[in-house]
Amino acid sequence: KAGVTQTPRYLIKTRGQQVTLSCSPISGHRSVSWYQQTPGQGLQFLFEYFSETQRNKGNFPGRFSGRQFSNSRSEMNVSTLELGDSALYLCASSLVAALGELFFGEGSRLTVL
């Protein structure tokens, strides 16, 4: 069974640009969550989608958005990039998010210059 796939793995952007990250969950998983990992703030929850509906959103500005498609694939978008957005963005999928056993992808490492 294929794992969670995130693309791209690495990307470099400049301040003010926008970026879109993609996540393909494990087949059959309908819940997709996104987390931001930085050395200073650690792992922070961005949002969670289930059957194309955003069920939870973390404490991030509106520049961070996401969506989920009917095939459970998900994208997140960050507009007007700031230097502080440099981070590893992790996607995780699960059958039932409430049980917390998440399967993580290897992440997309974003560097903002």
Add this chain to the structure above:
Amino acid sequence: AQSVAQPEDQVNVAEGNPLTVKCTYSVSGNPYLFWYVQYPNRGLQFLLKYITGDNLVKGSYGFEAEFNKSQTSFHLKKPSALVSDSALYFCAVNYGNMLTFGGGTRLMVKP
């Protein structure tokens, strides 16, 4: 609000010795608690979880964790450490379909 604390940034242990990585939590209601491990340049991997039942939970790679309600702790343990256990370990609590993670503890196992 729920929170998780990992009081040690790093734990050093010799190979073959027992290891403990500490975690304390603060939640309202019954906690769903988890341990994840992260190897360099990789995503997180699930190790084990406590939902209900026995206070001693066994997980992957020989790890186990002890849930202690009175001390609000969920420490990760392994009887005999391996060099390959060296990684970053995260404790987490689930609330409302989202995980809140501790700051992480780097485990260094020396040969």
